[in-house]
Structure formats: C-alpha cells, structure tokens
Amino acid sequence: MKKLAILGSTGNVGTQVLDVVDQYPDKFKIIALTGNGNMELLKAQIVKYQPMFVGVADAEKAEELKGQVSVPIFFGAEANAQIAALEEYDTLVNCVVSLAGIEATLVAIEKKKNVALANKETLVSAGEIVMRRAKENGVTIMPIDSEHSALFQCLNGEDIKTVQQLVITCSGGALRDKTKAEIETATVAEALGHKTWAMGQKITIDSATLMNKGFEVIEAMWLYDMPIEKIKVVIHPESIIHSMVEYTDASIIAQLSEPDMRLPIQYALSYPERWEAPIKRFDFKKNLSFAEPDLERFPCLGLAFWAAKELGTLPAVMNATNDFMVGKFLSGECRLMDIYATIKAVMEAHENIKHPDLADIKKAIAWAQGEAAVIFNS
Secondary structure, three states: OEEEEEEOOOOHHHHHHHHHHHHOOOOEEEEEEEEOOOHHHHHHHHHHHOOOEEEEOOHHHHHHHHOOOOOOEEEOOOHHHHHHOOOOOOEEEEOOOOHHHHHHHHHHHHOOOEEEEOOHHHHHHHHHHHHHHHHHOOOOEEEOOHHHHHHHHHHOOOOHHHEEEEEEEEOOOOOOOOOHHHHHOOOHHHHOOOOOOOOOHHHHHHHHHOHHHHHHHHHHHHHOOOOHHHEEEEEOOOOOEEEEEEEOOOOEEEEEOOOOOHHHHHHHHHOOOOOOOOOOOOOOOOOOOOEOOOOOOOOHHHHHHHHHHHOOOHHHHHHHHHHHHHHHHHOOOOOHHHHHHHHHHHHHHOOOOOOOOHHHHHHHHHHHHHHHHHHHHO
C-alpha cells in the first residue's frame, strides 16, 4: 500500500489524483492533504480520507478549519514544505502552483521520498537544482502530466544516446483556429474554451497562448537531460498522441490514448506496474493530424524556447511574469496579447544569473513580479 501526501488536493489535478485513489482503495493510504482555496472541499476530503495531517497556506482559513476537524493542521507559507518533511508518507504528489511547490519538492527529495510531479514551477524555475539533488539522493521524478508521461513511456528501456528528438504534441488550445487579430481581441471566455482537455483556468489560458507547451519543453530538458535543439513541438488537434520520441534509425515511438489526466496520474503512481483504468478506449476510425506551431500567432512559445536556450534565472522570470499577467487577464484587466508583450519586456530587462541557487531563483521571481507590475501599470 502506497502512502500518499497530496499537495493541492482541492485543485483540478489533485481531485483527479483522488479519483485514481478511489479506484484502488486497497493500494493507497492518504497520509496528508493540503489545500488553500476551497475549504469546503478540503473538509469533505478530510472526512472521507481521514488523513493524519493537513496543510493550509492561509492562516485564517486554517484557523476556521481547526474548529471543524480534529486532524493536525500545518498552516502558513511553509505548510507544503512541512508536510513534505513528514516521515509517515512514501510518495509526494505535488499538484500545487507557485514557489511553495519547488521547496516542497526539494524537501521530499532530501527525505528520499518518491515524487509524482504536476507542479510546473519545480522544473521550469529550478530544474537544474531539483534534478541535481534528485540524482544525488537516488530519487526518480515521475511526471503526472500527459506529455511527460508519454515521453517517459516512449523512452523506457531505450538508450538515451540514440534519441534523435523528443516530439511534444500540443492540441493548439482554445484559439488554435483563430486569426492573429481574433487572438488579440479574444475574451476570457473564448480563451477558456479548450476543445479536448478539462483543466483549471490558469493552465487553460497558458494552453491558449501555448505558454504551457513552452513550460513542458523546459521540463522535458531537465527530466530527460536533453538539449533544447533536440526538442520539437507539433500541433496535434485530436490530443490522442501525447508525445513521441524519434530515434537515430528514424523509428518513432508514440504513446496514444484518449485525453484523460487520470491515466498519467495513475501510471505515475502504479509504475512499474500497469493497472486497469476506467478510461475510454481509442476509436481507430479517428483520423490524426499534425501541423507546425505558428509563432507569429502564438509568440509565447518562442519566448519559452529563448528561455530554454539561456536557462539560468530567465525561465523563472518568464514563469513569474506569466503568472502575474494571466491573473490580470482572467480578472479582465488586460488583453491576451498583453501577456506576451509584458513577459518579453521583463525578460529583456532581466540580468540573467547562470547556475542559480534557490535564493537567486526566489530573488528573480520577486523581481519579475515587481517589474511586471511596473510595466503593466505604466
């Protein structure tokens, strides 16, 4: 029985992790849960799964929850890291966003815990540090997004030296078929209208700008120790092929399945075993299509490739600025293309630090958020 600590259990990915747990109640025990926004859902999860510990980042919400449940509650900015430091679990499932996700991952690695990772900041902003420490501690980072799970499966058992390129597929997002002018004036509702995946608002906007695909490129670099020159993005509207690996002999190995996040989540938790899953089976009457990404209509992907080539603190700056601007777009304070313009301006103004430590990354993130606010308000 695997003992799980799930960070971000009330979010879109976290709830799907618990869906997988529900399918196999004899294989999992929930040791800890953390949440921050939806306290009613977190309370319901506490009642259902009876965790030993709970974490809540907001101290006021934690105090309110304390009066309703008997489980010990960690609270404040360090809550996720404190949960990660516990002895009682064996697998950390990291579904939170922000810098707290990085620190919790590093704590779990130092404790030599298994890590199933959905938090993008961990590798986008601090991939060099995280992967070095994972190697030092003999920890394997298991990705729980569909693209990196697919790459992991396509690479499994192969010699990494024979890889010609990693091919990361992309649905194209909600605005895939829109003109540049239509994208520039896209509403929040239009940008949230993803055609094949049901995701949280922030990641859906990142999919609409293709920034999310840029994040995945950087993650793939670190996860599989692959230079940016060997990573390619391909538009695949049907979202059936989740990624591919081309080898030096021109063979291409692909992983296919209907789009359902529960599959990569389950594989990350079951590996090296494969378990039955309540996933819709692929219909072979479907046609599959591919296209090159249009960087003129979706320039955020180009920014990610720039950050991937430079590395250092630049990806963290890009990520932090994107977080700031997506929040502004979702609240109706800017246009979609303002996200790109502000990220580009902040990246151009940044003095990149190569081979940063965690303090450098924290400083770069804080600087980027401040610089983005200045540019946005100017």
